[in-house]
Amino acid sequence: MILVVETFSTPTTIIELVGNLKKAGAVLTLEADEKIKFQVPESAAHLIDMLAQHKAQLIGILQARGGRVATFPRCPNCLSFALYRRDNLGNFACETCGLKGIDEVTARRVH
Numbered sequence: 001m002i003l004v005v006e007t008f009s010t011p012t013t014i015i016e017l018v019g020n021l022k023k024a025g026a027v028l029t030l031e032a033d034e035k036i037k038f039q040v041p042e043s044a045a046h047l048i049d050m051l052a053q054h055k056a057q058l059i060g061i062l063q064a065r066g067g068r069v070a071t072f073p074r075c076p077n078c079l080s081f082a083l084y085r086r087d088n089l090g091n092f093a094c095e096t097c098g099l100k101g102i103d104e105v106t107a108r109r110v111h
């Protein structure tokens with residue numbers, strides 16, 4: 001088994017901060033009343049405090065990106081992006097290797 005540990009340099013702009021979070025597999029979603037929902041892997045949790053300092057800018061970024069910043073989901077087995085789920089609900093199935101039951105957190109690498 002190979003363990004990959006990502007480290008991030010301290011971002012100097014909100015754009016870099018959002019980029020680092022996205023690269024880590026985070027999902028940022030703008031909800032009603034300008035509340036922001038975060039799904040962030042433990043390796044990048046320390047960056048959340050930095051986001052709070054730039055909430056207004058982050059809201060602008062999320063609005064410009066359709067209310068969400070996220071990575072494309074991919075199969076944890078073969079790393080394919082060819083995932084399917086009926087009506088975009090429930091768990092994914094990989095169309096490349098056939099793995100079924102891939103939950104959102106695993107597919108987006110937010111754990």
